[in-house]
Amino acid sequence: MDELQKEELQELHEQEEQKKQFTVTDSAQADWVLRKLSALDAEDNENQKTYDKNRERIDNWLAKVKQSTQDSREYLTRLLTDYAVAQRTENPKFKINTPNGKVTFRKQQPKWIYDDDKLVESLQSADASNLLRIKQVPDKKKLKQVVTVTDKGQVVTSDGALLDGVRVEPLPEKVVIKPE
Known part of the structure; x- marks a missing residue:
């Protein structure tokens, strides 16, 4: 974050402390708002960098501590498992x-354990295609190219058939703000 952005913040x-009611009324004021948004973005980026640096340090500490407890857990579990298996041979209950x-x-x-490709080939050669599933899904990209949409959002094929299972919902324009 540079000095200009610090001044903007x-x-x-x-x-904000003065709690003024501010309304954008011209391009100069809009530019002022965009500068403020840019400065806020820079502050967020600085905070994110600080967070990432500390998170990495804490994650490394946690991984080290967890590894220590995991090693102990595995050792104790192995001791208990060995004892239980030995006792189980003498007493099945x-x-x-x-x-x-x-x-x-x-x-x-x-x-x-499946190898799907080999299994499919094997089922086909064994004439057991009844054990194969054929998955049918709509080609949405192709569908959008060949259908028409009515004013009510219904989808109609070139033959005039109304399609169930799909509708088109119009969305309002979205305001996009990109501070530099």
């Missing part, structure tokens, strides 16, 4: 239930 803060937590066993479903 100081002037803006003084104006073994479990631990204490005021500080539980250790139980849970069956898991087998994991299916």
Whole structure:
């Protein structure tokens, strides 16, 4: 942020303190407002840089602390798992239930690992295309080129067929302000 922008912000803060009701009535005043917006953008950028610098430092600290606790967590979990598995071989119904937590066993479903391309080829060659799904989606880009939109926002094909599932909502003009 340069000195001119700092002065613009100081002037803006003084104006805000006076709580004046200000209305833009000509191009010079609009230019003044744009200068103030530019100065505010510069201040936001400075604040963002400060935030990013501190966030990186804090994130690094947190990652270091979490790694330490994660290493301890993995070690303790491994100790408990080894004990529970050893006890489970002796007693198939073994479990631990204490005021500080539980250790139980849970069956898991087998994991299916797919290579979609190979599987599709295999299903096609095995004449099992009933196990294939064909996904149909509208080509929205092409649709916009070949249809007409009515005043009510309805979409009509070149044949005059009204399409369900699509409508066009007109939007008002948007004011775009770009301070330099």
